[in-house]
Amino acid sequence: MALLEVRDLSVVFQRKGEKPFTAVDGVSFDVDPGQTVGLVGESGCGKSVTSLAIMGLLPRRGNRVGGTATFEGTNLLSLSDNQMRERRGRDLGMVFQDPLSSLNPVISIGLQVTEVLQRHRGMKGDAAKRKAAELLDKVGIPDPTRRLSEYPHQLSGGMRQRALIAIALACAPRLLIADEPTTALDVTIQAQILSLLKELVTDTGTALVMITHDLGVVAGLCDEVNVLYGGKIVERAERHALFNHARHPYTHGLLGSIPRLDAPKGEKLVPIKGSVSDNIPWDNGCAFAPRCPNAIDDCRQTMPVLETDGPGQLRCHNPVELADAVREGAR
Amino acid sequence: MTTIMPKRRKDKVDELAKAAGTSLTAQAFKRMRRSPVAITGAVIVALFLLMAIFAPLLTPKDPYFRYPELFTIKTPNFIPGSMPGFLFGSDEFGRDFFSRVLVASQQTLLVGVLATLIGLSIGMVIGGLAGAFGGWVDTVLMRLVDVMLSVPSLLLAISIAALAAQPSQWTVIIAVSIVTVPIFARLLRGAMLAQRSSDHVLAATAVGIRRRTIVLRHMLPNSMGPVLVQATLTLATAILEAAALSFLGLGDPDTDRAEWGLMLANAQRYLEVRPELAFYPAIAIIIVALGFTLLGESMREALDPKNRR
Secondary structure (H helix, E strand, O other): OOOEEEEEEEEEEOOOOOOOEEEEEEEEEEEOOOOEEEEEOOOOOOHHHHHHHHHOOOOOOOEEEEEEEEEOOEEHHHOOHHHHHHHEOOOEEEEOOOOOOOOOOOOOHHHHHHHHHHHHHOOOHHHHHHHHHHHHHHOOOOOHHHHHOOOHHHOOHHHHHHHHHHHHHOOOOOEEEEEOOOOOOOHHHHHHHHHHHHHHHHHHOOEEEEEEOOHHHHHHHOOEEEEEEOOEEEEEEEHHHHHHOOOOHHHHHHHHOOOOOOOOOOOOOOOOOOOOOOOOOHHHOOOOHHHOOOOOHHHHOOOOOOEEEOOEEEOOOOOOOHHHHHHHHHO | OOOOOOHHHHHHHHHHHHHHOOOHHHHHHHHHHHOHHHHHHHHHHHHHHHHHHOHHHHOOOOOOOOOHHHOOOOOOOOOOOOEOOEOOOEOOOOOEHHHHHHHHHHHHHHHHHHHHHHHHHHHHHHHHHHHHHOHHHHHHHHHHHHHHHHOOHHHHHHHHHHHOOOOOHHHHHHHHHHHHHHHHHHHHHHHHHHHHOOHHHHHHHHOOOOHHHHHHHHHHHHHHHHHHHHHHHHHHHHHHHHHHHHHOOOOOOOOOOOOHHHHHHHHHHHOOOOOHHHHHHHHHHHHHHHHHHHHHHHHHHHHOHHHOO
């Protein structure tokens, strides 16, 4: 049995007097211990909402969460608020997108690390401080003892994200969800943070769910990749398979829109036309159909289902031909 | 190739670079040190505080002693004016008016600070509870506050003071403090609600921190800025309202006590003979209220992130 089994997860936002909006629509995936699973897609495809739902961090009102998220045999979605509070930080950790605003500006870094240790490990005073310094050292913050008494504004962006990773990993959770952890950082720092995450995950056997819109991050980090579109998984593949022969036209489009160093000179990037808002509800066909170059009549009439396709899974009526995909991928 | 920046642009860039490494409070403090309004306010407040604290040492004469030698001319309605040793002259009982104006600053400081502190504490409890719990607690508490806000503050203070069986300085303090409660409650609630949906509160929730700790350690300290600024502004209105209540005879009836509002009320009867008796306490009230207002306003402006330059 996998560490985390998400089955048929759905999140519907409902406001009084407005049409309900399905942000996540029947998402299922597994995460094994030590495995890194990517959730990829453009803004608004439901990747962050998926992670917040698993962590029980969605606002209490205005939404309906369906399906199950089984973590070591217990369905996290059925736990009470207080039971979830016990688990968060101890069994489940989370790293957020914006390190600048995710730290409390008025209390010291040290207190923000030790409060987690005190909460879940009952550590106090010097023992907690020593452990906190050790944690900061582990995430590569130089001179950790001095940094403990400093405030967030005294740290650089990369340092802050390291501190947040230290806080999330303080109690050695078995699952870490990273929600676009590198988006707010510049490129050189991005690489450092990613390799740090990878190192920590391999060292401790922590499972990692990586949420990102950046396929470069996926390429460097994830074992398995789930591509989301309109709240549904449209393609699931092992990392190399995805980069070498993406079958879904959406994944294909995403790959085509990344600049590559080895591309022939003068070659243009191929954008995906339209935007996420140009979709149709899944019940009437494929949500991607209005933007899809491969769309056929079937796409606008019946909803494609997630079917096994070689080693991965695919939700498409008219996928990119394997031969074309391979040629494109090898380019 | 290097481009040469115009000097003004370069200064601005340097300033921004310097600002990047400092906290908002440090920046606000720096901005305040450059603002003449803030300095004026701070100087007035500092002088007032010194005056109130050291009043017993500063008074040239005993403010409570009735000097018989002042009434050499025995005419009805005669009040001696300024003379050597008695800078502001005397009041109708022959007490040194300058010393009394000085000593009255103690009373003003006491009433102003106590009323503000009591109002701040009650307001913070109400606003804090509303902001921390939200939902129906918030609704009930805020409707209560709305009711308080719907009555003009001076009218409410007068009603509360008039209801007291035994008028004393405490009725003034309590009446003025109750009037300030809704302002603090609303401010703190608003700031707390903004904190509730902030990223760092979400991040603290994501590592399982208890709700009590989140409220006390993560939400409350981050919401205090506007409340403290408001407290400075409230000091000014508290001083004005306390003076108004004494003026209307709702304060301490003890005529020996020196109090600017009460002095103003007594001076009414002698306006034709000695208008200075009204003039001095009035000027004192105006300057002190102005000092606190200038300081508070410039603090609010300096802390407002919209005014970041």
